[in-house]
């Protein structure tokens with residue numbers, strides 16, 4: 001599939017999710033290339049339909065994109081209860097466990113997910129997998145980087161410090177931390193691994209999301225429309 005075709009199907013999912021937004025809602029705004037299309041469409045609907053929506057961004061990227069789209073943006077502290085969040089994922093398994101953080105935004109995304117009544121996860125079909133098996137992003141306090149690497153090795157993972165594409169040295173998250181991408185192969189027990197990673201000294205948050213399956217609906221963009229997966 002060409003890069004443009006892939007963006008087109010991401011747009012299908014993002015736009016379909018944005019149609020679920022209703023007047024008066026507080027909406028969590030995800031990060032990444034798929035959530036981007038939802039943000040654009042919400043902005044269009046605010047202009048065309050006069051919707052009143054407050055957006056709670058999950059990153060500097062989504063805050064900037066939301067403002068550019070004409071969405072009023074507020075802090076999670078102001079709106080700790082969110083009606084609906086639209087966000088992407090790097091992988092979704094059959095039980096709706098997720099791996100997130102390909103854009104290093106998973107800590108704020110997890111906070112917003114926790115605060116949300118409903119979550120629409122927008123993906124292209126390549127993100128669906130029976131089991132989680134892509135590397136897990138783990139946000140780490142820089143001071144503890146070497147300590148965390150050793151702890152991840154002890155858990156059976158191989159960690160690689162994420163480095164910038166247009167920056168020399170480590171990627172720095174919106175929270176001022178490093179990210180390790182940690183390969184555990186196929187993850188047999190996502191909830192157990194999530195708990196173990198989050199408990200490591202020096203770790204802020206890992207990108208495994210297992211707590212939200214009950215409130216997640218997955219929209220899969222496809223060339224001929226959008227497929228909805230529910231549990």
Ligand SMILES: O=C[C@H](O)[C@H](O)[C@H](O)COP(=O)(O)O
Pocket residue numbers: 030031032033034035087088089090099100101102103104105106109
């Ligand atoms: O940190 C970034 C987020 O978790 C994204 O939602 C995830 O990486 C998916 O991004 P995309 O929609 O660009 O594939």
